Amino acid sequence: MDQIHLWSLLVIGAILLFFSLRTPPIKDKLCVFLLKTYFSTFFGVIVVENKLLEYPVRFLDQYFEASILFEYFLYPIVCVYFYQTSYHSRLPGIIGQCLLYAAALTGVEVLYEKYTNLIEYHRWTWMYSFITIFVLSFSVRMLMKLIHKREQSTS
Numbered sequence: 431m432d433q434i435h436l437w438s439l440l441v442i443g444a445i446l447l448f449f450s451l452r453t454p455p456i457k458d459k460l461c462v463f464l465l466k467t468y469f470s471t472f473f474g475v476i477v478v479e480n481k482l483l484e485y486p487v488r489f490l491d492q493y494f495e496a497s498i499l500f501e502y503f504l505y506p507i508v509c510v511y512f513y514q515t516s517y518h519s520r521l522p523g524i525i526g527q528c529l530l531y532a533a534a535l536t537g538v539e540v541l542y543e544k545y546t547n548l549i550e551y552h553r554w555t556w557m558y559s560f561i562t563i564f565v566l567s568f569s570v571r572m573l574m575k576l577i578h579k580r581e582q583s584t585s
Contacts, residue, residue: 431546432487432546432547432548433487435542435546435548436487436488436489436499436548439499439504440489440499440503443499443503443504443507446507446508446511447503447507447510450507450510450511450514451510458513458574458578459510459513459514461574461577462506462509462510462513462570462574463506463507463509463510464506465570465573465574466505466506466509466510466566466567466570467501467502467506469566469569469570470500470501470502470505470506470566471496471501471502473562473566474496474497474500474501475495475496477496477554478495478496479495481552481553482551482552482553482554482558483549483550483551483552483553483554484549484550484552485497485548485549485550486547486548486550487546487547487548488548497548497549505535505563508531508535509531509567509570509571511531512527512528512531512567512571513570513571513574515527516528516571524568524571525568528564528567528568528571529564531563531567532560532563532564532567533560535559535563536556536559536560536563539556539559540556540559543556
């Protein structure tokens with residue numbers, strides 16, 4: 431059953447990625463995707479290697495201890511949508527949306543932790559996930575804001 435969840439999430443992620451890249455600015459969305467992948471991979475490895483949590487059922491489990499589906503694909507896609515929906519927002523709106531996205535992702539993670547073998551907390555809690563997701567998402571969003579300001583000042 432857990433493998434069915436993984437494959438379903440992969441298909442849903444592919445569909446979401448397809449729809450997210452249909453509208454401009456595509457280079458910004460790809461930048462968000464790649465930045466999020468880089469940062470979440472870095473922190474994901476630290477968390478898994480320190481045995482704070484584990485992913486008993488995962489893709490390519492003989493090569494990766496972390497969940498490559500979440501860190502390399504699903505989480506970055508969600509951040510692309512966060513970037514899209516907060517593109518014209520001011521700081522309070524960005525923070526509010528970031529809180530909502532972090533809460534939604536954390537809620538899904540808690541459900542998967544409770545009802546599947548896709549994730550297992552050891553010395554980790556949903557609060558750590560929420561804070562980490564919020565900080566990483568907000569950081570990438572602010573980095574993109576900085577890139578835009580820099581880009582506009584050189585034009």
